Amino acid sequence: MKKTTGTMTRERYNPKDAEPRWQAAWNDHKLFATKNDDPRPSYYVLEMFPYPSGRIHMGHVRNYTMGDVVARYKRAKGFSVLHPMGWDAFGMPAENAAMQNKVHPKEWTYANIATMRKQLKSMGLSLDWAREFATCDPTYYKHQQRLFLDFLASGLVDRKTAKVNWDPVDMTVLANEQVIDGRGWRSGALVEQRELTQWFLKITDYAESLNSALDHLDRWPEKVRLMQRNWIGRSEGLLVRFAVRGQPGVAAPADIQVYTTRPDTLFGAQFIAVAPDHPLAQALAADNAELAAFAAECRRAGTAQEVIDKAEKKGFDTGLKAVHPFDPAWELPIYVANFVLMDYGTGAIFGCPAHDQRDLDFVRAHGLGVTPVVCPPDVDPATFKIDDTAYDGDGRLINSRFLDGMSIGAAKEEVARRLEAASLGNRPVGERKVNFRLRDWGISRQRYWGCPIPVIHCEACGVVPVPAEQLPVTLPEDVAFDVPGNPLDRHPTWTHVACPTCGGPGRRETDTMDTFVDSSWYFVRFTDPWDAAAPSNPAIAGRRMPVDQYIGGIEHAILHLLYSRFFMRAMRATGHVGLDEPFAGLFTQGMVVHETYRDADGGWVQPADVRIEGSGEGRRAVHAETGAPIEIGSIEKMSKSKRNTVDPDDIIAAYGADTARWFMLSDSPPERDVIWSEEGVQGAYRFVQRLWRLVNDLVEVVAAPQAGAESTLGPESLLLRKATHRALAGVEDDIERLRFNRCVAQIYELANALQAALTGAREADAVPADMGFALREAADVLVQLVAPMMPHLAETCWEQLGHEDLVAETPWPEADRSLLVEDEITLPVQVNGKRRADITIARDADRAAIEAAVLSLDAVRRAVGDAPVKKIIVVPQRIVNVVA
RNA sequence: GCGGUCGUGGCGGAAUGGUAGACGCGCUAGCUUGAGGUGCUAGUUGGGUAACACCAGUGGAGGUUCGAAUCCUCUCGACCGCACCA
Numbered sequence: 001m002k003k004t005t006g007t008m009t010r011e012r013y014n015p016k017d018a019e020p021r022w023q024a025a026w027n028d029h030k031l032f033a034t035k036n037d038d039p040r041p042s043y044y045v046l047e048m049f050p051y052p053s054g055r056i057h058m059g060h061v062r063n064y065t066m067g068d069v070v071a072r073y074k075r076a077k078g079f080s081v082l083h084p085m086g087w088d089a090f091g092m093p094a095e096n097a098a099m100q101n102k103v104h105p106k107e108w109t110y111a112n113i114a115t116m117r118k119q120l121k122s123m124g125l126s127l128d129w130a131r132e133f134a135t136c137d138p139t140y141y142k143h144q145q146r147l148f149l150d151f152l153a154s155g156l157v158d159r160k161t162a163k164v165n166w167d168p169v170d171m172t173v174l175a176n177e178q179v180i181d182g183r184g185w186r187s188g189a190l191v192e193q194r195e196l197t198q199w200f201l202k203i204t205d206y207a208e209s210l211n212s213a214l215d216h217l218d219r220w221p222e223k224v225r226l227m228q229r230n231w232i233g234r235s236e237g238l239l240v241r242f243a244v245r246g247q248p249g250v251a252a253p254a255d256i257q258v259y260t261t262r263p264d265t266l267f268g269a270q271f272i273a274v275a276p277d278h279p280l281a282q283a284l285a286a287d288n289a290e291l292a293a294f295a296a297e298c299r300r301a302g303t304a305q306e307v308i309d310k311a312e313k314k315g316f317d318t319g320l321k322a323v324h325p326f327d328p329a330w331e332l333p334i335y336v337a338n339f340v341l342m343d344y345g346t347g348a349i350f351g352c353p354a355h356d357q358r359d360l361d362f363v364r365a366h367g368l369g370v371t372p373v374v375c376p377p378d379v380d381p382a383t384f385k386i387d388d389t390a391y392d393g394d395g396r397l398i399n400s401r402f403l404d405g406m407s408i409g410a411a412k413e414e415v416a417r418r419l420e421a422a423s424l425g426n427r428p429v430g431e432r433k434v435n436f437r438l439r440d441w442g443i444s445r446q447r448y449w450g451c452p453i454p455v456i457h458c459e460a461c462g463v464v465p466v467p468a469e470q471l472p473v474t475l476p477e478d479v480a481f482d483v484p485g486n487p488l489d490r491h492p493t494w495t496h497v498a499c500p501t502c503g504g505p506g507r508r509e510t511d512t513m514d515t516f517v518d519s520s521w522y523f524v525r526f527t528d529p530w531d532a533a534a535p536s537n538p539a540i541a542g543r544r545m546p547v548d549q550y551i552g553g554i555e556h557a558i559l560h561l562l563y564s565r566f567f568m569r570a571m572r573a574t575g576h577v578g579l580d581e582p583f584a585g586l587f588t589q590g591m592v593v594h595e596t597y598r599d600a601d602g603g604w605v606q607p608a609d610v611r612i613e614g615s616g617e618g619r620r621a622v623h624a625e626t627g628a629p630i631e632i633g634s635i636e637k638m639s640k641s642k643r644n645t646v647d648p649d650d651i652i653a654a655y656g657a658d659t660a661r662w663f664m665l666s667d668s669p670p671e672r673d674v675i676w677s678e679e680g681v682q683g684a685y686r687f688v689q690r691l692w693r694l695v696n697d698l699v700e701v702v703a704a705p706q707a708g709a710e711s712t713l714g715p716e717s718l719l720l721r722k723a724t725h726r727a728l729a730g731v732e733d734d735i736e737r738l739r740f741n742r743c744v745a746q747i748y749e750l751a752n753a754l755q756a757a758l759t760g761a762r763e764a765d766a767v768p769a770d771m772g773f774a775l776r777e778a779a780d781v782l783v784q785l786v787a788p789m790m791p792h793l794a795e796t797c798w799e800q801l802g803h804e805d806l807v808a809e810t811p812w813p814e815a816d817r818s819l820l821v822e823d824e825i826t827l828p829v830q831v832n833g834k835r836r837a838d839i840t841i842a843r844d845a846d847r848a849a850i851e852a853a854v855l856s857l858d859a860v861r862r863a864v865g866d867a868p869v870k871k872i873i874v875v876p877q878r879i880v881n882v883v884a
Numbered sequence: 885g886c887g888g889u890c891g892u893g894g895c896g897g898a899a900u901g902g903u904a905g906a907c908g909c910g911c912u913a914g915c916u917u918g919a920g921g922u923g924c925u926a927g928u929u930g931g932g933u934a935a936c937a938c939c940a941g942u943g944g945a946g947g948u949u950c951g952a953a954u955c956c957u958c959u960c961g962a963c964c965g966c967a968c969c970a
Contacts (some may be wrong), residue, residue: 012922018966223888223965230887230966260970273970313968339968349970357885358968437969469913554904557965669910675896682921693923723905741897745907752907759924828903833951835903862937873950879902 013692015656019792026378032126037081045071046796048552052112056119062664068125072788076812084526085127087134090450091515098481105449123657132206135518137298142472143455143535150574158200166194185646189810194227200440207436224557233437237261242322265352267400269374270321273337281336298338313362314338318658363530422539442515446486450512458499458506520567550583590673594644598836605645658790665740695797706773717774723753730813831863865875
């Protein structure tokens with residue numbers, strides 16, 4: 001037996017030494033700088049760029065590691081990979097910091113960027129840093145202003161007075177999407193309603209396209225597509241005008257228009273209801289204090305107290321009557337109701353209590369009747385009754401005169417057809433209408449740290465665009481943040497400017513753009529960030545776009561992704577790109593979560609200060625320094641408020657970037673949350689050391705690469721080769737599908753197989769040539785499989801294996817398919833569906849041979865007993881089932 | 885309320901109609917090293933057995949199938965999204 005002593009005395013792998021060395025080597029070789037004229041097929045992998053908040057967090061580590069695995073893998077597969085990085089650098093935290101710490105937003109932002117760039121570089125990401133930019137660079141927002149002006153010229157921008165969500169803490173307007181439960185999404189302050197003149201991007205012009213194109217985004221998660229579909233909220237319905245019968249002394253309009261998606265239920269109508277803000281309600285309220293009070297109450301409840309009595313349906317009877325469009329003798333009462341929204345449809349509905357739960361709740365409270373008009377299948381219409389639950393399922397029309405017996409679809413069609421033909425006051429009664437829930441995108445923000453909206457207000461000429469040659473409109477730097485509100489508004493000189501048209505006195509627009517604008521086209525800019533003349537070069541963008549794989553958090557499922565999809569369409573309409581969809585493939589990763597810890601006083605304690613003792617039932621935590629008991633709380637998203645964060649810098653300093661990367665990819669499926677734990681990190685670190693030992697042991701046993709021994713394989717070396725190529729094919733498949741946790745498992749399996757073979761070889765006196773070859777091959781492939789995930793360790797091992805080039809520039813190995821098929825296969829054998837035995841048989845054995853072999857097995861005979869064998873199911877290559 | 889996702893060992897998870905628990909963490913035993921937190925070997929779903937055999941088992945109850953973690957129905961639970969959207 002060969003004596004080896006090397007294992008115990010060998011130096012451990014030292015990431016602190018190796019990682020910076022390889023990062024420098026990649027940099028020197030310019031391996032990740034992407035040339036736009038590279039003729040190879042393009043692959044664009046992009047992770048959502050970070051907000052420069054100060055330091056990177058574990059979520060970034062996970063996000064950027066996943067993208068880097070794909071980038072490195074695709075590079076090895078021969079693609080010209082575009083993998084850029086930049087900074088989503090405008091936004092309110094910079095202004096908050098300015099207010100709190102008296103530091104200028106620009107200074108604060110660029111200092112954060114410098115810190116975070118250094119941190120990201122320490123992760124060894126294969127990024128093309130030559131393309132880096134920040135959205136607060138004038139060289140970036142100059143082009144964004146140009147896009148705005150082009151959109152303006154194309155009619156894609158609107159300026160309108162609108163009721164807006166006003167955040168009284170941040171002193172800014174919020175998009176509807178940024179209001180969560182009546183509160184500002186950042187400040188958490190109760191949102192007020194205000195009338196302001198605002199700039200809007202007309203995203204609703206593309207509502208239909210944004211909705212229908214979702215069907216073709218087949219590399220997007222179904223969940224995200226569904227969320228967008230719900231957000232856009234397309235519905236097909238009918239506008240119906242009801243004649244209004246007035247009352248003496250009450251001013252009433254001649255008719256009222258409602259929107260309905262259920263015109264088939266028109267004969268089940270019991271009432272008409274309008275929103276408190278509906279013109280009719282407002283007109284009536286002018287002469288009716290009671291109604292005015294009711295409307296005011298509804299508006300208050302709408303924003304603040306809805307949680308308390310949200311279920312209660314309230315209405316105010318106007319005394320007016322509406323005439324049923326199919327029966328002049330049929331009158332319906334008109335209510336003002338708290339559950340009708342002015343923002344949707346026409347702000348008026350007809351209520352059909354039998355088939356809409358809200359309407360049913362309403363009539364129960366107001367003593368109106370219920371007439372079912374849709375009867376479920378297999379139910380007798382004579383006995384069908386509605387109790388407490390409205391019926392919104394399928395069925396046949398009843399109690400509906402000429403519609404009786406029709407399906408819902410046919411009845412909708414029939415009603416639409418008749419009402420389109422009927423007329424009321426020289427206009428048709430009914431009009432088909434596709435409606436959307438989506439609203440235009442208000443982009444005006446009363447903030448300093450954002451992209452200035454490039455227009456000038458002139459008393460004589462009105463709104464005048466800033467001429468393109470005067471862009472960018474840069475932010476003035478001499479601003480102060482000692483009072484809330486927008487410093488641009490009170491700037492002494494910046495706002496005053498000559499009107500470009502008449503030369504008279506003008507005033508700059510002081511609103512800046514929503515930062516979602518900045519992130520709606522940065523991925524296009526990355527394709528040619530050096531172009532000073534235009535936002536993009538359509539030819540270059542056309543070659544690189546769409547992004548092949550976009551990776552980021554699920555929290556952007558609606559806003560950022562929908563705005564970006566709109567922007568591509570708008571940029572296409574203005575000639576900047578030639579495609580509609582920015583992201584062909586989308587992946588939404590899970591969060592990084594961690595246990596929470598509290599001390600005896602209930603204060604949060606950070607993981608770095610906690611020591612865990614014991615395990616299982618006896619597992620408990622104490623303070624690392626004081627020894628005081630610590631309560632272990634629930635597992636939560638890492639957040640500063642709960643102090644359950646782990647600093648990537650600390651992890652990289654203690655274990656190296658590769659360990660952090662490996663742990664982020666192991667175990668948890670990438671779309672699910674991953675639990676950060678000290679044990680897990682240590683496990684990852686042990687594998688780093690193990691791989692290093694394995695490679696060193698191997699080069700001791702097989703000193704040099706072995707060639708030409710493939711053809712003379714013995715059974716053991718063949719087994720190892722099969723394991724090697726199985727892992728290779730498997731990892732390739734799993735990276736393509738972003739199943740990184742399975743990649744990790746397969747790499748472990750290959751490492752186990754290699755280790756077993758190596759142990760066997762070391763016990764022999766001499767390693768035969770075929771085994772030497774197989775061991776070398778396995779080690780090379782193993783290192784190459786590891787390379788996208790732990791690139792520094794892989795380079796070190798690659799060097800140790802005697803390669804002179806970098807593994808980062810080595811093509812991906814090709815799996816030998818002939819090694820993936822077995823000559824002899826082991827088939828499980830079931831009797832009546834229960835596994836009883838297995839047989840090993842030639843892969844191409846015919847059915848009769850398999851049946852005979854199976855029936856001769858003792859275990860099968862025992863299980864079958866005296867019962868006759870009814871049939872034998874043979875699934876080739878998979879299983880045999882004997883049915884007795 | 886509506887829509888969706890998901891329930892598998894002590895834990896993360898694997899298996900997408902064909903041997904349930906790959907791989908890892910943790911744990912147990914032995915060996916090794918050492919001050920140790922390292923390394924190696926074996927074991928680790930429950931019941932059962934000296935060991936096999938065997939029995940049960942993927943939240944629960946039914947069903948389809950030769951065969952179900954996987955498909956269908958109902959039900960319980962967790963999480964996410966949307967919400968008076970006509």
